[in-house]
Every structure is written in C-alpha cells, then in structure tokens.
Amino acid sequence: MEGTNPVNKKLAAALSGGAVLVVALSGCSSSDGSKGPDPKLVAWAKSVCDAVPAQDTKIKAANAAISTTAADTAKPETLRKTDSQAFQDMADGYKAIATAIKDAGAPPGVSDGAKRLQDVVKSFNSLSASYADLKKQVDGLNTKDQAKFASGLHDVAVQMTDLEKKHQSGTEALKNLQQGEVKDAVAQQASCKKIASSASPSVTASTAG
Numbered sequence: 001m002e003g004t005n006p007v008n009k010k011l012a013a014a015l016s017g018g019a020v021l022v023v024a025l026s027g028c029s030s031s032d033g034s035k036g037p038d039p040k041l042v043a044w045a046k047s048v049c050d051a052v053p054a055q056d057t058k059i060k061a062a063n064a065a066i067s068t069t070a071a072d073t074a075k076p077e078t079l080r081k082t083d084s085q086a087f088q089d090m091a092d093g094y095k096a097i098a099t100a101i102k103d104a105g106a107p108p109g110v111s112d113g114a115k116r117l118q119d120v121v122k123s124f125n126s127l128s129a130s131y132a133d134l135k136k137q138v139d140g141l142n143t144k145d146q147a148k149f150a151s152g153l154h155d156v157a158v159q160m161t162d163l164e165k166k167h168q169s170g171t172e173a174l175k176n177l178q179q180g181e182v183k184d185a186v187a188q189q190a191s192c193k194k195i196a197s198s199a200s201p202s203v204t205a206s207t208a209g
Contacts, residue, residue, distance in 0.1 A: 037181040040108040042188060049189035051100030055093040062086035062093070076143035079153070087135035091128045098124035107182045116177040123170035130163055 036042075062085075069082040102121045106113035134156055141152040178186055186192050 037185040037188070038109060041110075041181050041185040044104055044107050045182070045185035045189050045192075047104045048101055049186060049192040052097060053191050055096045055100075058089050059093040062089040076141075076146065076149045080138055080141055080143055080149075083153075083156075084135050084138045087131045087138060091131035091135065093128075094124045094131065095128035098128065107177070107185075110179070110182060113177075116173070116179075119173040120170070120177050123166065123173045127163070127166050127170060130159075130166060134159060 037045075065082050065086045069079055074082070098121045101117065101124070104117075106117045110116070137152070137156055137159075142148045
C-alpha cells in the first residue's frame with residue numbers, strides 16, 4: 001500500500017489548476033489605442049477585479065498549505081486537518097468570486113452579457129461545491145488505519161484530477177465574458193494586473209494575452 005506522503009504529493013500536484021482559473025480574470029489589453037473602453041464597463045470591471053485579490057490569495061494559500069504538508073512526513077491527523085481547511089478555503093474562495101461577479105451584473109452594452117455572466121457564476125459555484133464535497137470526504141478519512149487513510153486520500157487525489165475539466169470550463173467561461181471592450185476594461189484594473197503579475201510564466205502565457 002502506498003504511504004500517505006506520496007499520495008499527498010499527488011494531491012498537491014492536482015491543485016495546480018486553481019491558479020489558472022483565477023488568472024483568467026487578468027486579461028490583456030486588445031485596444032488599438034484610439035479610445036478607451038466605456039466608463040460604465042470600467043466601473044463594472046473594477047467591482048469585479050477589486051473582489052478577486054483576497055480570494056486569489058486565499059486559494060493560493062490553500063494550495064501552498066497542501067504542498068507544504070506534502071513535503072513533510074506529516075501524521076495522518078495533520079494531513080487531514082490541513083487538507084480539510086485547504087478545501088474549505090478553496091470552496092469559500094470560489095464561492096466569493098462567483099458572488100462578486102453575480103453582484104456586479106452583466107457587463108454594460110455586451111451582447112449576451114447576461115448569459116456569459118451566468119456561465120461564469122455557474123462554473124465557480126460548481127467548483128466551490130466540488131471542493132466542499134472533497135472537504136467532507138477528507139473529514140471522514142480514517143486516520144487510525146494507515147492503509148485505509150492512504151487509500152482514501154488517493155481517492156480524493158483522483159477526484160482532484162477530474163476537477164481539471166471544471167477548471168478548464170471556468171477558464172473558458174471567463175474568457176468568453178471578456179470580449180472586446182470588457183477585456184480592455186479588465187486590463188486597466190490594478191487589482192487584476194496584480195493577479196497576473198503574481199502568476200507563474202506558464203500560467204500567464206496560457207491564460208492572458
């Protein structure tokens with residue numbers, strides 16, 4: 001039976017998709033410089049972007065917590081406590097972003113803006129629910145039996161890998177929301193620029209631009 005240490009490392013590796021999704025909000029300016037985006041769109045982008053950094057930090061911290069614990073020869077009780085809190089923080093983070101985007105409403109003057117917004121909110125809420133479910137699974141793991149604990153943790157890691165499709169769906173929904181002037185308006189926001197600058201080069205290259 002595989003020990004908990006390598007299994008938790010697999011769990012940490014499976015978390016990498018989280019940062020990709022959030023960075024999709026950063027955007028890159030596509031303006032030709034002739035005029036700036038509609039002021040109403042700029043105000044909309046600010047309301048969305050200003051709500052993101054705190055949640056981005058929470059999600060990254062959750063990733064880091066699991067990665068740090070994975071690097072240690074932590075006891076099952078410690079692994080369960082750390083992973084449980086991390087999944088809770090990720091569930092809360094994605095839920096908060098979904099709420100912020102929903103509260104901002106559809107971007108002004110955008111065709112099918114309401115539908116695009118709904119797709120983003122649905123994707124983030126779905127991710128939040130998935131991480132909440134993972135927390136429940138981790139909370140129910142048997143820490144007294146090393147073999148059973150490792151097996152249960154392995155199942156969680158497998159489900160984390162399956163969540164990659166949901167992360168991709170959320171990324172695509174965000175990109176679809178950020179078309180034309182919406183993308184320009186988002187790119188002007190310092191809070192979204194901060195997220196982009198803190199991302200790894202590979203993440204930025206695949207989601208921004």
